[in-house]
Amino acid sequence: MDDGGGGRLEVIAGPMFAGKTEELVRRVHRARIARRGVLVVGHALDTRSGPGRVASHSGLELPSRSVRSAQEVPGLVEAGTELVAVDEAQFFGPELVDVVTALADAGLVVVVAGLSVTFDGRPFAPLPALMAVAESVTKLTAVCAVCGRDAAFHVRLGGVRAGRPGGDADALAPAAGHVGGTESYEARCRRHRAG
Ligand SMILES: [Zn+2]
Structure with a gap:
């Protein structure tokens, strides 16, 4: 980690079937090509692809660590981790905002993907708050x-x-x-x- 100057938060938001995980996987692949240390985190409640992997609807997938709460994420960061990718952010609840803010403040690039709306069309926490404090927001549509x-x-x-x-x-x-x-x-x- 550096002095924090390189830290940033990137949010990928949208409804289901918008390709959010695909975009997350794309960014992780780019970081790997650049030989950056990458940590991919999913939530244990996301049973779409089974534990230990993050998968998009189109079939792209990545090995990942599964956690049950946002507070577990910092403990998975190792020396050499430069990018932390969090998929299905809506599973983590409001606690995720402080956790990823602290990681970005510490110099990490944090990429968070998640649903921005519920199935009845309301803003879905914590995505609205994450979008507000991010350096970059990619809003995808299906x-x-x-x-x-x-x-x-x-x-x-x-x-x-x-x-x-x-x-x-x-x-x-x-x-x-x-x-x-x-x-x-x-x-x-x-x-x-x-x-
Ligand atoms: Zn229509």
Whole structure:
């Protein structure tokens, strides 16, 4: 670590299916090519790819350390770690803000990816706070499953089915990136986020 002058916080935010993890993986690969020490952290609650790896919907993946709370992250930083990548930041809660701020203050490059909105379209902590204190914010959109426009939101299909107009069977098909349990989600634009 240096005197802290090189530290920075980079946030990658957006709805589901926006390619956030893919962008995180891309930045980690670049850092590895530059021979920087990299630590990749996922949350134990993220069961999408199993413990010990961070995976994108398109199949890119990285080995990672799984933790149960933000407070565990600093303990994983070793001598030589220069970049810390945190995926699925929404699992970590508000405590993540102070933790990654301290790491960036100490001279590390911290890249955090996570959902900026809940499935009902509200700001999803801690992403709004992380975006406020970051040097760089990359806000990604997905593609609306109904009309193809830029999608800043995602919906849980069970939640929109009742209110949808008829004749839109495509919107009820299982999402390609089915996540967890029996629910499925789709990316939606502003116009199509409500049933
Ligand atoms: Zn749409």
